Amino acid sequence: MKKMTKLSLxxxxxxxxxxxxxxxxxxxxxxxxxxxxxxxxxxxxxNWMVAIAAVYKLDDQAALxxxxxxxxxxxxxxxxxxxxxxxxxxxxxxxxxxxxxxxQEAILKLEDHGTLLEIARNGENGWCSLAAAExxxxxxxxxxxxxxxxxxxxxLAAAExxKxxxxxxxxxxxxxxxxxxxxxxxxxxDQAALTEIVETDKSEEVRRVAVFRxxxxxxxxxxxxTDKSEEVRREAVFRxxxxxxxxGIAKNDVSGEVxxxAVFRxxxxxxxxxxAKNDVSxxxxxxxxxxxxxxLLLFDFAKNDPADNVRxxxxxxxxxxxxxxxxxxRDGSETVRRAAVRKLTDQTHxxxxxxxxxxxxxxxxxxxxITNxxxxxxxxxxxxxxxxxxxxxxxxxxxxLFAEIAQNDKDAEVRRVAVSKLSDQxxxxxxxxTDGNAxxxxxxxxxxNALNGxxxxxxxxxxxxxxxxxxxxxxxxxxxx
Numbered sequence: 001m002k003k004m005t006k007l008s009l010x011x012x013x014x015x016x017x018x019x020x021x022x023x024x025x026x027x028x029x030x031x032x033x034x035x036x037x038x039x040x041x042x043x044x045x046x047n048w049m050v051a052i053a054a055v056y057k058l059d060d061q062a063a064l065x066x067x068x069x070x071x072x073x074x075x076x077x078x079x080x081x082x083x084x085x086x087x088x089x090x091x092x093x094x095x096x097x098x099x100x101x102x103x104q105e106a107i108l109k110l111e112d113h114g115t116l117l118e119i120a121r122n123g124e125n126g127w128c129s130l131a132a133a134e135x136x137x138x139x140x141x142x143x144x145x146x147x148x149x150x151x152x153x154x155x156l157a158a159a160e161x162x163k164x165x166x167x168x169x170x171x172x173x174x175x176x177x178x179x180x181x182x183x184x185x186x187x188x189x190d191q192a193a194l195t196e197i198v199e200t201d202k203s204e205e206v207r208r209v210a211v212f213r214x215x216x217x218x219x220x221x222x223x224x225x226t227d228k229s230e231e232v233r234r235e236a237v238f239r240x241x242x243x244x245x246x247x248g249i250a251k252n253d254v255s256g257e258v259x260x261x262a263v264f265r266x267x268x269x270x271x272x273x274x275x276a277k278n279d280v281s282x283x284x285x286x287x288x289x290x291x292x293x294x295x296l297l298l299f300d301f302a303k304n305d306p307a308d309n310v311r312x313x314x315x316x317x318x319x320x321x322x323x324x325x326x327x328x329x330r331d332g333s334e335t336v337r338r339a340a341v342r343k344l345t346d347q348t349h350x351x352x353x354x355x356x357x358x359x360x361x362x363x364x365x366x367x368x369x370i371t372n373x374x375x376x377x378x379x380x381x382x383x384x385x386x387x388x389x390x391x392x393x394x395x396x397x398x399x400x401l402f403a404e405i406a407q408n409d410k411d412a413e414v415r416r417v418a419v420s421k422l423s424d425q426x427x428x429x430x431x432x433x434t435d436g437n438a439x440x441x442x443x444x445x446x447x448x449n450a451l452n453g454x455x456x457x458x459x460x461x462x463x464x465x466x467x468x469x470x471x472x473x474x475x476x477x478x479x480x481x
Contacts, residue, residue, distance in 0.1 A: 029053040039063035048073040055079045065089040074099040081105045091115050103128040126154035152177035159183045169193045178203045185209045195219050204229040211235045221245050230255050237261035247271045256281040263287045282307035289313045299323040308333045315339045325349040334359040341365045351375045360385040367391045390417045403427050412437035419443045
């Protein structure tokens with residue numbers, strides 16, 4: 001076979017795009033070492049990824065400069081700029097390239113202070129002006145960009161570089177763009193200025209960010225009472241520490257979200273109890289109950305509150321096994337009973353619930369907590385729900401029971417689980433031939449193969465029945481407000 005020349009290889013690369021995949025073209029580029037061939041590929045390849053690969057291997061500064069200035073693809077130009085050291089070419093690109101990232105890449109490599117100053121002051125692209133100002137570390141130029149650039153995103157990025165409160169206040173008060181003001185406010189420490197912004201800015205989000213920076217309790221209290229935005233008032237509540245003020249808000253505010261925020265900050269158990277008894281919102285009551293510490297009080301709400309969410313929250317705060325078993329056995333809601341079962345560890349109570357509850361999910365949850373092998377065996381043999389029996393089987397190690405269930409049980413899925421735990425190959429072989437269910441027969445074959453070291457055990461290849469879905473408990477956590 002005739003060896004491919006460098007020229008024919010380049011010509012092949014330039015004409016291939018529709019005929020060969022990118023990987024094949026890239027492999028050919030990686031074989032190239034000749035700078036002329038690489039330059040031709042970088043300039044003319046129709047596939048931009050192939051062009052980038054060629055640029056990456058280029059050392060010729062003249063060729064790199066030509067690609068950086070003229071290539072149609074911005075990513076290829078940027079790669080060429082990253083390889084380029086020629087300062088006059090970098091200046092030209094920094095001033096003239098239409099792509100922001102290419103321009104910034106060139107600016108990062110510029111060395112001349114005067115050129116950087118010119119771009120920062122007079123550049124047509126605001127992003128490039130900001131990049132030049134940042135490289136110069138000139139806060140005056142950055143400030144000018146933050147205040148005067150016509151592009152709001154550029155002003156925002158410049159504002160993120162500022163630390164001086166006087167400058168930030170000016171931007172926070174005067175910029176026409178809400179997001180720029182918000183950025184400036186988020187960096188402010190001046191309490192008087194923050195107060196003025198909260199009182200005057202029309203943007204709910206700007207006011208909310210200002211509240212987040214405030215520490216003056218009197219100002220925060222006023223905001224809670226007077227601001228028209230629920231979000232701003234809730235943010236202010238979250239910053240309050242005065243228990244008397246929080247008590248008034250928790251009892252009287254018209255907004256459930258604001259009352260909930262006040263409850264989150266309250267510590268007085270008597271006030272929390274009053275809110276939990278009287279608030280019209282079950283979510284607010286649940287948050288109050290979630291802060292209870294007294295087990296008897298929690299038990300009272302777990303038994304008697306009309307809302308499932310409140311009873312669930314109280315249940316999750318309970319630790320007393322007798323209280324939990326009472327809720328698990330008596331509550332009318334499956335979800336509440338299941339929440340109680342998941343906190344139970346008492347084996348006697350768990351066994352009673354697993355055997356007698358009329359909900360499959362509650363029985364399932366109780367079975368997951370049982371460790372007594374005799375109780376699990378009884379569940380496997382007698383329980384009315386197949387999924388509960390399967391769960392019990394997964395927790396057992398009785399080979400005689402596995403054999404009995406695998407051969408005789410009426411539920412095919414239960415037989416399949418038993419097969420996955422069985423070790424007697426003679427019984428497995430018989431099941432593989434005679435069982436009336438294809439999944440059980442296949443499971444027996446896989447188990448035999450696994451026992452002979454041919455595959456992973458079927459029991460390891462399949463997942464045990466999942467635990468009941470988690471119950472969402474509306475108890476306040478730091479950062480939720």
